[in-house]
Amino acid sequence: MPAFALPALGAIGGKIGSALTALKAGGAAKAGMGAYKALKGAGVGKGVARFAGDKIYKMGRGLTSVDGFKKNLGIPMNKQEVAFAVAPDLLFGGMAAATTEGDIVDKAIAGAGSAAGGIVGGLGLRGVLGPKSGLGIMGSEMVGGMLGDQVGYGVANNLIAAKNGGQTPAEQRMMAGQEQYEAQLRSQMYDQFMAENGLG
Secondary structure, eight states: OOTTHHHHHHHHHHHHHHHHHHHHTTOHHHHHHHHHHHHHHTTOOHHHHHHHHHHHHHHHHHHHOHHHHHHHHTSSOOHHHHHHHHHHHHHHHHHHHHHSOSOHHHHHHHHHHHHHHHHHHHHHHHHHHOOOSHHHHHHHHHHHHHHHHHHHHHHHHHHHHHHTTSSOHHHHHHHHHHHHHHHHHHHHHHHHHHHHTTOO
16 A cells, blocks of 8 residues: 555545544544545545545444434334335244254244344344345345344244253254264174174
8 A cells, every 4th residue: 555545544544533432432423524524625525535434424323323223214114014024034033943853842943043033133233224225225135134143043042952951953963863863883893892802
């Protein structure tokens, strides 16, 4: 990097740092404007700088206030929007329940954990980012839903393990299979040793 570029980068970093400080203090609008001015002053196109400033503003209001989060999420949501946001997570929750080993309670815990995590993650990320386009809404809900699903399913697995004495039914089956394999291996080694030494 050319040495003459360092002072310019330092100035931009200082302005963005000020914007982030404003964000921490709850000044989402100041943070967005600060980022816009910093990028514009660095020679970034006005449209790109405005887009970035708007995103920082929306993230700031989504992270610092309940009302801001609701605005980003678009509350009140109509029935179609709710169905669009929730249906995929319920589907994945059903798949998690169907593929989880154990009794009906284990399956219910897995399905509920996966679905709840996906719903919270999807709506949570959308409420923080505040996308308006259909693609942005779908993308934020998809990414947030996948992350939330993993967290929710992990919590559910811990509950299932606690219910079953410290291991999930899948882990118990794997452990039993491993023990059976080791017993067979020991038996084969014993038979081979006896045969090689004429003791069979």
